[in-house]
Amino acid sequence: MSTTTTGHLANVLKTHENALLDGWLNGMLSRMVRRDKNAETELRAVASRFLPLVAAAAAKGNSYDIDTPAWSEVRQQLADLSATRVRQGYTPIETATFVFSLKEPVFALLRDSVDDSRELVDETSSVGALFDQLGLYTIEEFTKSREQVIMRQQQELLELSTPVVQLWRDVLALPLIGTLDSARTQVVMENLLQKIIETGASIAIIDITGVPTVDTLVAQHLLKTVAAARLMGADCIISGIRPQIAQTIVHLGVNLEDVITKASLADAFLVALKRVGANVTYSQELA
Incomplete structure (x- = not known):
């Protein structure tokens, strides 16, 4: 032809x-x-x-x-x-x-x-x-x-699934849902660091309640994010540590000793408020 x-x-x-x-x-x-x-x-x-x-x-x-x-x-x-x-x-x-x-x-x-x-x-x-x-x-x-x-x-x-929320003056929250891989970690880190720059926050709460499993790779990604935030002048608190995740982290030998961890976002928020000098008081309604 x-x-x-x-x-x-x-x-x-x-x-x-x-x-x-x-x-x-x-x-x-x-x-x-x-x-x-x-x-x-x-x-x-x-x-x-x-x-x-x-x-x-x-x-x-x-x-x-x-x-x-x-x-x-x-x-x-x-x-x-x-x-x-x-x-x-x-x-x-x-x-x-x-x-x-x-x-x-x-x-x-x-x-x-x-x-x-x-x-x-x-x-x-x-x-x-x-x-x-x-x-x-x-x-x-x-x-x-x-x-x-x-x-x-x-x-x-990826960008929509990694929102950074300002909970209080100087306090940010980063709720994670789903698998944390290398690509998403990069987006997480960039979004968090950008928000730290914009707000001047000194505390960032990384909530992993919605992360189904934590293996060595996920733990390394979390530690990288914590280290990057510290370089920007913000300390991190990791919340959502469920019993099975705690056992997995111990079994893997991941060192989180220098990172504050809490079972729930509410507990982490209370710690963050105290770290920034805020007082929490509870009022009771009259019967």
């Missing part, structure tokens, strides 16, 4: 652009799961821009190799389309159908335009391979865009 163009595809796209556009859109719309006026209008606009780009690339590049510079604008539009459809919730197949559904109307026009049967077979084969390349490129770009979205969402979830 040759990747050299014969000019038939470019000629068909230019000569029969309106008819091809209508046939292509009808084919795409018949396969669409989600149908609404805005989606159809957007689809027509994208398709109207795409056909002239393909025609220009086929005529200018003299090749159906989409990796050549002549096809750069076509690749860019497909990349933009893929990124947009990731955000809109489309699937990779729905996105690639944008290209694959163009085959049938193009083949029909080629049959009417090319008289020589052998030349028609060669051209149909080459054009089919071209659209296969473009469709696979669309899926590849869709996958890249989706991975970027997932990574960004994971980062946002």
